[in-house]
Amino acid sequence: MTALDRMIVLGLLGAAILSFQLTAPGEAGERVVVEQRGKVIFTAPLNSDRRVALSGPLGETVLVIHDGRVCVESSPCPRKICMGMGEISRNGELLACVPNELLIRVEGGREKEGEYDLLSR
């Protein structure tokens, strides 16, 4: 292992850590937005607790908003990955249930405009 090798490894480690910071979720979000096939089918503020059933091709997915956090409580999909994704509360965070075609997103709070402009070219 040469000195340059070590420098490259350290440099990339730095880049990885930096990219973790850049993509770190933003501040606490304000509302939940649910999309299905590219269309917004449901929005709700995060600060009021509620439980809502959203229907997809497989059946009803139950979404719970509690203490400013949102999670999937039950879902008809086979692998329950969306339930395993846990709770989200910050701007830009996502829950997705691919089989039931639901994309749950938290919006609001401080926008991270600059980064997204850069990434979407």
Add this chain to the structure above:
Amino acid sequence: MTFSAGEAAELERIRRRIFLSLFVALAVALHTLEALMPSPAPWFRLGFANILALTALFLYGGRAAWAVSLARIGIGSLVLGNLFSPGFLLSLAGGVAATALMTAAKGLFGRLIGPVGVSVLGAAGHALGQVTVAWLVLVRHDGLWNLLPFFLLFALVTGVVNGVASDLLLELLRGHRAFAGAGGAGPTGGGESAPEN
């Protein structure tokens, strides 16, 4: 028995061709084995197949590395039956980006850089290439970029592991008689095998 200069060169060429085809065969085997292993996401690959491209790069130069990488992806996809599928596209994008970075780094730094550095750069290039193509072709969602840090960190670890493995393999091969003439046997080898390609 002694060889004339012409015969020695001919012997070297044939040896080189045979070893490159063995490298490709081994890389295809590793490529297939990796696809069989369980992985947390379809794009997480340990990249063991890259050890062979890396070794070819250090023994025989840039064009050999390209040959091993591209042949490995092409034949490997035929074996797996996913030629031209999205998975193949991701494989190809990652492979091309990785090989481009690796050959560029080797060409740029020559003897200053070792297998570990080249391997880590290649692994990072692999991750970047895959995420870019996944974003362009498969999921046009900016959330995909949130995966990049995890990919990069993972690539760093596998890159170091593969680099060390390649280093050991190179040491083993260079100690062997058949590679005495191939690049990097002594302090004069390595980069010098590249120009004759």
